[in-house]
Amino acid sequence: MFKNIILFFLFFISLISNSYAAPPPNASAYGAMWMCNSGYKKVGEACEKVNVPPNASAYGAMWMCNSGYKKVGEACEKVNVPPNASAYGAMWMCNSGYKKVGEACEKVNVPPNASAYGAMWMCNIGYKKQNDICIEMTREEKIKQLKTLETLKTRARISNSKNNNCEDLASNADDAERYARRAQNASDFDECTDNARRAKNAASDAYSQTCSCSEAQSFADDAERYARRAQNASDFDECTDNARRAKNAASDAYSAASNCN
Incomplete structure (x- = not known):
């Protein structure tokens, strides 16, 4: 009986050790998981360097020819x-x-x-x-043409005023960043998911704002997606990890919208 308890204890310790194994070289940890860095691909439990030909750049585990070059087989030829x-x-x-x-x-x-x-x-x-x-x-x-041009300019100014809500997007993104930060630094699972829900709603509001800087809306969309994952997480680590990503994306959305002219 005692021997069986010892064996079970050793087995349990091995599971914990495997769950929190350090990532291999050229990889980064994401919660209890790891992913190969850009320019490397997963081969078994290791990350091998992607073979990037001349005049190309790595994107994750893939590569694409630089502008002015086209893919021909496994090489990039000049256009x-x-x-x-x-x-x-x-x-x-x-x-x-x-x-x-x-x-x-x-x-x-x-x-x-x-x-x-x-x-x-x-x-x-x-x-x-x-x-x-x-x-x-x-x-x-000439008089008629100038009047027409002035009318078109006035309509364009009104349209831009109605459809350029970058300040509102920045405000919503700031809220999303604040709630996501609270979720990341939460002391328990319920606190994390609750603040993640608030971050998701604020990021969704940010994304719904029409801003002339499309990059800001893209970051807001990322923040909403990560916050949703945090809200629906199955454990505390998954919640805080996605909350961290949501916080970073919301911060990027705030910066982009604030600097939009």
Whole structure:
């Protein structure tokens, strides 16, 4: 009987030791788990370096060719960019004032009193298109055009005022960060999940605000997701770990929204 108790005790100790085993080299701990750092991939219980070819960058356990290069097999080959064009990822586009003709970029024929916009041209203010040239407007036409432009500018200002609630997003993100911090530093499981619920609601409110800085909304979405995981966690460690992530994401959302012009 005593021998069986000793064996059970040793078995229990081994389980605890395995549960809290230190992460291998090139990995980071996340609660009771670990993940390989960016640029490394999990092979068994170790992290091996990802074989990143020249002109590429590691993203997690994967790699992608840098802008201006395209993937060919397991290598990155330079994109053939013609004159008067610029590389965008694995593609290229003609610069403004040029148009694509086959695999080259030809200059757009812009008449006097006009300006190039991409592969097109438009008459300058005070001029109107007639066939392939720009002729001067009459006095009445100029007055009408200026009134139309002023109306459009006014509507744009009103629209931006209604749809740019970055201050409200920052305020909600600040609340989410505060509750997530309380959850991370909670003394028990119930306190953690309760503050995680509040952080989730505040982050959700932040995400619902329309802000011209999309990055701020993206961080708010991350904060809401991590706070939800913390609220629904199955144990204390999982709750505090996700609360920490929610706190960081909410802090990033607050910074992005506060610095948005």
